[in-house]
Amino acid sequence: MNLPAALLAIGWMVRDTVRQSISSRLFWAMLAVSAVCIVFCLGVRAKDKERLPLAPGETPFALPKDDPQTKALGTQGVTSQGVDVLGGDELSLGFGAFSITTNRGREDSVRFLQVWLAGLVAGTAGIFLAIIWTAGFLPTFLDPNHATVLLAKPVPRWSLLLGKILGVLTFVFVQTMVFVVGTWLALGISTGVYDARYLFAIPVLLLHFAVFYSFSAMLAVWTRSTVVCVFGTLLFWVVCWGMNYGRHAVVAHDPVGVSTGSRFVLEVGYWALPKPGDLNMIFDDAMEARGFSAGVPEFDAARTKGQVNLSLSALASLLFAVVIFGVAAWELRNAEY
Amino acid sequence: MTAATFENVGKVYPAGWSRRRGTQAVNSVTLRIPEGVVFGLLGPNRAGKTTLVKLLLALGRPTTGTVIRLDRPAADISTLARVGYMHENQHFPRYLGARELLRFYAALTLMKPETIAARVNELLQLVGLADRPDEPISRFSKGMIQRLGLAQALLNDPDLLVLDEPTEGLDLVGRALLREVIAGRKAKGKTVLLVSHVLSEVEQTCDRVAVIVNGSIVKDASVADLVRDPKTGGRRSLEEALRPLYEGARP
Numbered sequence: 001m002n003l004p005a006a007l008l009a010i011g012w013m014v015r016d017t018v019r020q021s022i023s024s025r026l027f028w029a030m031l032a033v034s035a036v037c038i039v040f041c042l043g044v045r046a047k048d049k050e051r052l053p054l055a056p057g058e059t060p061f062a063l064p065k066d067d068p069q070t071k072a073l074g075t076q077g078v079t080s081q082g083v084d085v086l087g088g089d090e091l092s093l094g095f096g097a098f099s100i101t102t103n104r105g106r107e108d109s110v111r112f113l114q115v116w117l118a119g120l121v122a123g124t125a126g127i128f129l130a131i132i133w134t135a136g137f138l139p140t141f142l143d144p145n146h147a148t149v150l151l152a153k154p155v156p157r158w159s160l161l162l163g164k165i166l167g168v169l170t171f172v173f174v175q176t177m178v179f180v181v182g183t184w185l186a187l188g189i190s191t192g193v194y195d196a197r198y199l200f201a202i203p204v205l206l207l208h209f210a211v212f213y214s215f216s217a218m219l220a221v222w223t224r225s226t227v228v229c230v231f232g233t234l235l236f237w238v239v240c241w242g243m244n245y246g247r248h249a250v251v252a253h254d255p256v257g258v259s260t261g262s263r264f265v266l267e268v269g270y271w272a273l274p275k276p277g278d279l280n281m282i283f284d285d286a287m288e289a290r291g292f293s294a295g296v297p298e299f300d301a302a303r304t305k306g307q308v309n310l311s312l313s314a315l316a317s318l319l320f321a322v323v324i325f326g327v328a329a330w331e332l333r334n335a336e337y
Numbered sequence: 338m339t340a341a342t343f344e345n346v347g348k349v350y351p352a353g354w355s356r357r358r359g360t361q362a363v364n365s366v367t368l369r370i371p372e373g374v375v376f377g378l379l380g381p382n383r384a385g386k387t388t389l390v391k392l393l394l395a396l397g398r399p400t401t402g403t404v405i406r407l408d409r410p411a412a413d414i415s416t417l418a419r420v421g422y423m424h425e426n427q428h429f430p431r432y433l434g435a436r437e438l439l440r441f442y443a444a445l446t447l448m449k450p451e452t453i454a455a456r457v458n459e460l461l462q463l464v465g466l467a468d469r470p471d472e473p474i475s476r477f478s479k480g481m482i483q484r485l486g487l488a489q490a491l492l493n494d495p496d497l498l499v500l501d502e503p504t505e506g507l508d509l510v511g512r513a514l515l516r517e518v519i520a521g522r523k524a525k526g527k528t529v530l531l532v533s534h535v536l537s538e539v540e541q542t543c544d545r546v547a548v549i550v551n552g553s554i555v556k557d558a559s560v561a562d563l564v565r566d567p568k569t570g571g572r573r574s575l576e577e578a579l580r581p582l583y584e585g586a587r588p
Contacts, residue, residue, distance in 0.1 A: 002415065005447055008444060008445075008447070009445055012441055012444050012445060015441075016430065016433075016441060019430075019432055019433065019437075020430065020432055022432075023431075023432035143428070145424070145426050145427060145428040146427075146428045146429075146430075148391075148394075148396055148422075148424050148427075149422060149423075149424050149427055149442070149486075149489065150442075150445065151394075151396055152394040152395070152396060152417060152420065152422045153417060153442070153445040153446055154414050154415055154416070154417035154418040154445075154446065154447055155414070155445055155447070156414070336350075336391075336396070336397040336398065337391060337396040337397060
């Protein structure tokens with residue numbers, strides 16, 4: 001194997017794929033979505049209600065606004081005894097157009113928005129769009145009229161495929177960076193809260209995309225069809241969610257009538273396939289998001305029973321992506337044109 | 338010395354779900370393409386011409402027999418650095434310009450980086466695209482894409498140039514350019530394998546031709562021999578010479 005030739009081919013293919021991405025309209029559409037979210041974040045204002053001063057080392061103590069004691073004594077009555085009353089914090093959106101009173105502090109309010117941005121906007125809509133949009137890259141590249149001249153070059157086929165895949169991942173990484181770093185900075189500027197844990201969304205989102213893109217790449221090499229890649233990958237995503245949920249549900253509820261064999265199959269399926277639910281939990285954990293978003297009860301119960309290992313789960317998902325990319329490269333190596 | 342050798346080569350394309358049934362594309366082909374000649378590969382549609390080209394370029398593997406390219410087994414891709422290939426219906430990335438595409442393909446042909454820029458400019462000039470080097474290929478006509486295809490095949494000054502139906506979409510000027518290029522290759526002692534249906538082009542440019550019908554080589558002779566009428570000793574057209582050979586070809 002000529003390694004320098006392979007590395008050179010990978011470099012050029014990455015470059016070509018990034019060029020291809022930039023020439024696509026969806027590239028700009030995704031940047032526009034990021035820009036809208038950044039502007040939205042710039043328009044956020046969060047203000048803490050004035051708190052009682054604390055002596056050094058003193059533990060803050062507060063009562064909810066609707067607590068019977070608060071109602072009985074009144075806010076002033078409670079605070080006169082050195083106890084704070086929760087609530088009265090302010091969160092405004094749209095440069096002050098909409099304002100709500102919360103009983104979260106400023107930092108919690110920002111974290112709530114960050115969980116929402118990374119989980120729903122980037123983690124669901126963003127990945128969904130990226131899978132659909134990038135699904136056509138490889139089938140187009142592998143079409144005989146496109147590929148035969150490139151495959152007749154003195155570089156290994158796997159390097160062409162790897163370069164293309166790394167190009168797509170580079171592009172998704174750049175888009176994720178723009179979105180996450182952009183919204184993080186914008187929220188920081190507008191609220192003064194710079195929570196670095198939010199940046200952990202970048203590797204988690206990239207891993208999430210990579211595992212499903214590996215499957216798309218394998219379908220592309222086998223079928224050279226964009227339609228199969230789009231629908232096959234989305235179906236696979238649903239299957240993986242189902243397997244992830246099903247396994248945790250069985251562990252959580254321990255239903256009667258599920259045979260040992262079925263449990264074994266479920267366990268093998270869970271460990272063999274990517275685990276999108278577990279990947280979301282990793283990010284939620286990093287953000288301590290349990291206070292803002294209701295977790296899936298089955299996932300929480302499986303965790304309580306000690307049957308969820310998130311580090312191992314992420315590693316297994318990464319391993320899945322590497323193995324499937326390897327299978328795709330092997331298929332292309334043996335493909336006849 | 339031979340630029341390419343096919344030794345008892347057979348190729349079956351698997352078909353059906355079980356992939357047990359198959360189509361015999363070429364059958365026991367033995368053929369030698371000498372160095373320094375312009376070699377024409379002729380035959381009716383579905384005769385197996387493109388299959389032979391693919392086997393030569395390691396785009397497919399022979400079911401039986403061996404293929405040698407530039408004195409090395411065809412599976413050894415290192416010799417592809419000395420090969421240029423122009424595909425009959427090539428599609429290039431539409432987002433690139435001609436100059437950028439040639440730089441990209443030159444790099445993948447493992448050309449020395451310091452030689453690429455000059456060679457790309459020289460070839461853009463040769464194929465008449467020097468005035469539109471950075472225009473996106475999406476705006477190119479079929480003829481311009483064919484010219485670009487020819488330029489990319491010549492990037493590495495190949496010892497073996499494989500042209501698969503190169504005149505498709507080319508106008509008169511383009512065809513004259515192609516003839517000029519082929520003559521230039523021959524003058525430099527390089528080998529050209531020309532796969533074409535345009536018999537007049539083959540007659541004008543080739544030294545030797547092989548005729549493949551239904552997957553088998555039915556004639557391997559010099560053009561001069563083929564166009565000599567065996568009955569009268571006079572000259573006949575290549576079409577007249579080939580007509581009896583094409584009889585019985587797959588519909």
